[in-house]
Amino acid sequence: MVVIRLSRGGSKHRPFFNIVVADKRVRRDGRFIERVGFYNPTAKEGEEGLRLAQDRLTEWIGKGAQPSPTVARLMKQAAAKTPAAAAA
Numbered sequence: 001m002v003v004i005r006l007s008r009g010g011s012k013h014r015p016f017f018n019i020v021v022a023d024k025r026v027r028r029d030g031r032f033i034e035r036v037g038f039y040n041p042t043a044k045e046g047e048e049g050l051r052l053a054q055d056r057l058t059e060w061i062g063k064g065a066q067p068s069p070t071v072a073r074l075m076k077q078a079a080a081k082t083p084a085a086a087a088a
Contacts, residue, residue, distance in 0.1 A: 001024045002024070002066070003024045003067070004036065004060060004061075004066070004071050005071060009029075016038070016039075017038065017041070019036050019039060019074070020035050036056045037050070
C-alpha cells in the first residue's frame, strides 16, 4: 500500500519534515516515491512553515494513496489558509 507521510530531517531539537509518498513497508526516513511538500513546526514569524503540492496530493489520493493522520491534518490546515489568501 502507498501512504503519504512525514519523513524527519533536521538536527536534534530542530525537527524538519518532508511530506513524501512512500510504500508502507519502507522505513520512515528511507526510500520514497515522491516528495510532495514540507512541514517546519519550528518556523518563525515570516518563514514558510508548510508547503504542499495540492495537485500532486490529489493525484496520489486518486490513485489510492492513504494520508497519515498528521498529513491529513496538515492538508486541512493548508486548505483553510488557501481561500483566505485568495480573498485578500
